[in-house]
Amino acid sequence: MKIIKAPFKFSGGVHPPDKKIFSNAAPLQDLPLPAILKVPFVQHLGAPAKAVVKKGDKVKRGDLIAAASGFISASVHAPTSGTVKGFESLPTAVGRSVEHCVIESDGLDERSELLQPFPDWETRDVSELIERVADAGVVGMGGAGFPTSVKINPPPNKKVHTLIINGAECEPYLTADHRMMLDRTEDVWLGIQIVRKILDVKTVYICIEENKQDAIEKFSKIECDDDVMIVSLKTYYPHGSEKQQIYVTLGYEVPSGGLPADIGCVVGNIGTSVAVKEAVVDGWPLDSRCVTVTGEVVVNPGNFIVRCGTSYDELFEAAGGFRENPAKVISGGPMMGFAVANTDVTVTKTTSGILAQSLAQTMRFTSLPCISCGRCNDVCPMKLLPSDMSCAIEADDIDAAIRLNVSDCFECGCCSYVCPSHRPLVQHFRRAKGVAALNKMLKAKEMEEKAAQARAEAQKKCEIAHAESEAKIESDQIQVAVVKDEISRAWGESVDAHPGAEQSVEASNGKDDNAKPGEQEITE
Amino acid sequence: MDLNLIFTTTAVISVIGLVCGILLAFIAKKFGEKEDPRVALVEDVLPGANCGGCGYAGCAAYARAIVLDDAPLNLCIPSGPKTLEALSRVTGRAGGEMVEPLMAVILCSGDRNAAQRQSDYNGISDCSAANVVAGGWKACAYGCLGFGTCARMCAFGAISIRDGLAVVDPELCTGCGACAKVCPRMLIKIVPRKHKINIMCSSLERGAVVRKICEKGCIGCTMCVRLENNPETLSMNGALARIDYSKEPIKNEGVIEKCPVKCIVKIG
Numbered sequence: 001m002k003i004i005k006a007p008f009k010f011s012g013g014v015h016p017p018d019k020k021i022f023s024n025a026a027p028l029q030d031l032p033l034p035a036i037l038k039v040p041f042v043q044h045l046g047a048p049a050k051a052v053v054k055k056g057d058k059v060k061r062g063d064l065i066a067a068a069s070g071f072i073s074a075s076v077h078a079p080t081s082g083t084v085k086g087f088e089s090l091p092t093a094v095g096r097s098v099e100h101c102v103i104e105s106d107g108l109d110e111r112s113e114l115l116q117p118f119p120d121w122e123t124r125d126v127s128e129l130i131e132r133v134a135d136a137g138v139v140g141m142g143g144a145g146f147p148t149s150v151k152i153n154p155p156p157n158k159k160v161h162t163l164i165i166n167g168a169e170c171e172p173y174l175t176a177d178h179r180m181m182l183d184r185t186e187d188v189w190l191g192i193q194i195v196r197k198i199l200d201v202k203t204v205y206i207c208i209e210e211n212k213q214d215a216i217e218k219f220s221k222i223e224c225d226d227d228v229m230i231v232s233l234k235t236y237y238p239h240g241s242e243k244q245q246i247y248v249t250l251g252y253e254v255p256s257g258g259l260p261a262d263i264g265c266v267v268g269n270i271g272t273s274v275a276v277k278e279a280v281v282d283g284w285p286l287d288s289r290c291v292t293v294t295g296e297v298v299v300n301p302g303n304f305i306v307r308c309g310t311s312y313d314e315l316f317e318a319a320g321g322f323r324e325n326p327a328k329v330i331s332g333g334p335m336m337g338f339a340v341a342n343t344d345v346t347v348t349k350t351t352s353g354i355l356a357q358s359l360a361q362t363m364r365f366t367s368l369p370c371i372s373c374g375r376c377n378d379v380c381p382m383k384l385l386p387s388d389m390s391c392a393i394e395a396d397d398i399d400a401a402i403r404l405n406v407s408d409c410f411e412c413g414c415c416s417y418v419c420p421s422h423r424p425l426v427q428h429f430r431r432a433k434g435v436a437a438l439n440k441m442l443k444a445k446e447m448e449e450k451a452a453q454a455r456a457e458a459q460k461k462c463e464i465a466h467a468e469s470e471a472k473i474e475s476d477q478i479q480v481a482v483v484k485d486e487i488s489r490a491w492g493e494s495v496d497a498h499p500g501a502e503q504s505v506e507a508s509n510g511k512d513d514n515a516k517p518g519e520q521e522i523t524e
Numbered sequence: 525m526d527l528n529l530i531f532t533t534t535a536v537i538s539v540i541g542l543v544c545g546i547l548l549a550f551i552a553k554k555f556g557e558k559e560d561p562r563v564a565l566v567e568d569v570l571p572g573a574n575c576g577g578c579g580y581a582g583c584a585a586y587a588r589a590i591v592l593d594d595a596p597l598n599l600c601i602p603s604g605p606k607t608l609e610a611l612s613r614v615t616g617r618a619g620g621e622m623v624e625p626l627m628a629v630i631l632c633s634g635d636r637n638a639a640q641r642q643s644d645y646n647g648i649s650d651c652s653a654a655n656v657v658a659g660g661w662k663a664c665a666y667g668c669l670g671f672g673t674c675a676r677m678c679a680f681g682a683i684s685i686r687d688g689l690a691v692v693d694p695e696l697c698t699g700c701g702a703c704a705k706v707c708p709r710m711l712i713k714i715v716p717r718k719h720k721i722n723i724m725c726s727s728l729e730r731g732a733v734v735r736k737i738c739e740k741g742c743i744g745c746t747m748c749v750r751l752e753n754n755p756e757t758l759s760m761n762g763a764l765a766r767i768d769y770s771k772e773p774i775k776n777e778g779v780i781e782k783c784p785v786k787c788i789v790k791i792g
Contacts, residue, residue, distance in 0.1 A: 089729065091658075091659060091665060093658075094658065094659075095656075095657070095658035095659025095660070095665070096659065097659075097665045338657070338658060339643075339657060339658055340658055341642045341643040341658040341659060341661075342642055342643065364646055367648065424647050424648055427647050427648050427653055427656070427657065428648065428653070430653070430656040430657075431648065431650065431652050431653035431656060433656075434652050434653075434655060434656045434708060435652050435706075435708075438652070438708060439705075442705060
């Protein structure tokens with residue numbers, strides 16, 4: 001494989017100490033199977049999956065426990081064999097309450113034969129492969145959890161010409177993708193080939209940062225055609241963001257609010273490639289992932305293959321526990337991760353690492369007023385104005401922040417990292433997005449109420465109109481009866497004498513009053 | 525100095541002034557925009573707090589709407605029936621029924637002593653900001669975060685934070701609804717004042733879970749529902765007793781005493 005240098009450079013960004021030394025030498029190891037697994041139904045972006053098992057059901061590893069509901073959604077599978085103990089609403093790492101399926105492991109770890117392996121994937125139909133990726137519940141394992149089956153199946157009006165595989169792992173501390181590239185090179189490469197076939201693209205770039213020379217070397221030894229290239233990126237944060245990665249590789253910018261597919265690119269993750277390979281070639285649904293357990297206070301930091309639904313506590317235990325009590329535990333890396341409120345939350349398909357920090361590291365700063373130094377504006381990789389946005393949000397002017405495109409912020413944390421006033425800028429932006437979502441919801445509710453009111457009014461009007469027309473029909477009927485009476489009186493006895501005459505009068509009412517007498521005469 | 529010059533100058537300037545004055549007066553009369561004098565009269569009657577509870581952008585906008593667009597007179601909930609009377613006197617229109625007096629209730633009673641803390645929070649002191657960081661410091665995912673975002677929105681100073689819990693002062697609350705729009709957990713309900721007895725909990729968790737994390741959370745024992753025995757007003761919504769505020773209020777005051785966790789409170 002050819003190695004090229006990244007031809008472009010994105011604006012902004014920072015270079016924090018990478019701190020990968022703690023875990024980048026630890027090979028992947030399987031975590032001992034936990035006794036209880038709590039599998040959340042939301043491990044992806046989009047609608048929550050719907051449970052298809054009941055309490056007390058026996059499941060095998062890989063059995064479907066919750067099916068995707070909707071276009072952007074992903075199925076969830078049992079991570080081991082055992083019994084479904086029930087369903088619980090528990091907080092996830094980001095603090096949202098989500099339905100979890102509690103599975104008690106039977107220790108046998110039997111595999112289900114739900115999905116047929118496709119060793120002959122090269123001859124299979126593309127639609128069959130996409131369906132398989134969807135059935136296996138594969139999602140983007142970089143952090144956002146966008147369903148892969150949707151990503152690799154772009155609408156026909158968007159022609160994809162380039163596949164970029166994201167091996168940058170620019171986030172400090174994390175080494176999961178790095179170890180994946182070293183220890184499972186073959187699987188990663190096979191996964192890339194499958195995605196390449198599905199997307200029908202020629203050009204593939206594998207982007208790896210320079211601080212992972214061993215991975216670059218290992219990939220460069222793979223025999224393949226010249227359209228697959230390794231892009232060696234300068235160690236700089238946030239190279240791992242897909243928009244920045246597309247820019248440094250191709251020089252294209254993803255439009256605001258758009259997806260990479262809009263400019264003909266698809267960005268995949270290392271972990272996702274392995275998941276695609278396992279789904280297609282082995283017929284294994286996505287039920288485990290590589291997680292880096294790291295931090296200065298962890299005794300033996302390492303990279304573990306963990307079943308989804310394993311509690312963070314088990315992971316720290318496997319890593320030898322803590323040197324001192326951690327003050328802060330972060331799900332993900334220190335730049336973009338979420339601080340978790342308690343360590344009893346579970347690993348999902350998007351947990352790339354967990355980081356424990358000591359009290360000394362989590363120094364507490366007071367947020368001071370903005371001094372307009374503009375450093376945040378310099379480092380923002382999206383070319384936003386964090387200083388203006390944060391001041392607007394502090395003044396509760398969320399609309400102004402939205403006008404300044406706060407929704408384009410992907411919360412990389414560069415601005416907070418450089419701010420000399422220690423302003424929690426990213427939290428301000430998250431807050432603005434939260435408030436905007438709340439306002440949108442309230443507005444929708446209000447509209448709904450108004451619509452319901454309008455409907456009720458319309459119904460009332462309809463009812464009145466109905467009652468009126470009913471009354472009119474009644475009065476008409478009375479009139480008809482009167483007319484009928486008159487007619488029958490006019491016909492006199494002759495009508496009475498004739499059987500069925502009354503019926504004929506009724507039937508002919510108002511239609512051919514004149515024709516009837518004639519006819520009657522003839523019959524008589 | 526020639527005296528004549530002074531006279532001439534004065535005369536010329538006076539004539540110019542007179543002509544300009546007449547011209548300006550004419551233009552003002554012909555093209556001037558007339559502010560309806562009734563608007564000012566109506567605005568004088570309104571309280572001038574600019575709370576926006578009527579649905580218009582402040583009192584001046586509401587006054588203009590009353591005079592020019594025939595807006596209903598009974599929208600100013602904070603000022604009460606006296607203003608309605610004054611408004612109908614000024615405008616000469618029948619005011620109609622006063623809208624039912626409302627007030628805000630914050631459906632949580634888990635203050636710092638009652639509710640369990642799940643972690644330390646060290647970020648922006650604002651509920652909507654705390655809510656996006658691992659769900660805030662409270663173990664309860666439904667409870668009041670107590671950073672006072674609602675209190676800052678209140679134009680009447682009716683909400684105070686006591687022991688990490690927002691509390692509404694019914695004397696000061698006007699029911700304008702500004703607070704209900706900013707609560708990220710949507711705990712604030714604007715309810716008719718006749719509902720004096722309220723269930724101050726919003727947790728939809730099962731009783732066993734609630735009992736672990738909050739001393740004052742509704743555990744779903746159904747005691748109050750059985751005691752009141754009026755399913756129209758008071759019914760169970762899963763493990764949470766819930767009042768239907770569109771129906772008649774709770775009559776039986778015994779429910780306050782009987783509630784094992786004391787989350788039923790009489791307000792006002």
